[in-house]
Amino acid sequence: MSLTVAPSLHRFVPRRALETTAFGYEVIVRSQGVDDCIATVQWADCWCPDAAQFILVQASDDLSAATCESLIHAIDDSHLRPKIRLVCRSQSLADDDLIAILHRKEIGFLLEAESREEIESLAETGILGVRVDANAALASASETSPLWSARQLLRAAHDLGLRSIASQSTDSAEVGNLLALGFDYVSCADGGFVPAEPGFAWQRKLA
Numbered sequence: 615m616s617l618t619v620a621p622s623l624h625r626f627v628p629r630r631a632l633e634t635t636a637f638g639y640e641v642i643v644r645s646q647g648v649d650d651c652i653a654t655v656q657w658a659d660c661w662c663p664d665a666a667q668f669i670l671v672q673a674s675d676d677l678s679a680a681t682c683e684s685l686i687h688a689i690d691d692s693h694l695r696p697k698i699r700l701v702c703r704s705q706s707l708a709d710d711d712l713i714a715i716l717h718r719k720e721i722g723f724l725l726e727a728e729s730r731e732e733i734e735s736l737a738e739t740g741i742l743g744v745r746v747d748a749n750a751a752l753a754s755a756s757e758t759s760p761l762w763s764a765r766q767l768l769r770a771a772h773d774l775g776l777r778s779i780a781s782q783s784t785d786s787a788e789v790g791n792l793l794a795l796g797f798d799y800v801s802c803a804d805g806g807f808v809p810a811e812p813g814f815a816w817q818r819k820l821a
Contacts, residue, residue, distance in 0.1 A: 638668035652688040673700045679711035730770040743777035768796040
């Protein structure tokens with residue numbers, strides 16, 4: 615099985631210099647289908663360090679209870695199995711049968727969030743956190759877009775005890791701006807994940 619898009623691996627940086635026991639990785643790839651998602655899990659199995667405590671893998675848009683069986687098997691076969699977290703879109707998390715399967719198999723999942731309403735409506739599914747496109751978040755804070763959109767999304771996540779991740783800023787200089795908006799972690803294309811300043815009282819653990 616081969617990927618249609620080449621993945622890359624980006625590390626979570628510890629929140630403090632001495633915190634070397636809690637870190638993870640994000641596999642950056644836009645899966646075109648469940649087969650791509652399976653290949654991504656297999657790729658991570660080969661390339662992600664065993665010391666990682668959690669690994670974020672983008673789920674494909676067609677993931678559902680009807681299509682997840684092979685992906686579940688791939689995760690079960692991975693030696694990284696307890697560490698894999700799926701990042702899912704809202705349409706997948708609206709599938710109650712899929713949610714039941716993920717919980718039964720003890721596979722953690724996050725929401726790829728695009729609005730405050732999505733977070734609030736899907737919080738009860740058991741999401742561990744939310745991931746937001748970094749460029750979209752920055753655009754919402756521009757002079758021509760309302761700042762409240764990004765801030766309300768993050769406020770909803772934090773009020774529910776969820777971690778928030780801004781994924782793939784293309785400009786390392788913008789990392790500080792994203793952290794200032796309230797993100798807990800920021801992924802930079804040329805530097806992996808950059809943590810927020812210590813001080814957030816997280817109510818729920820991702821790993």
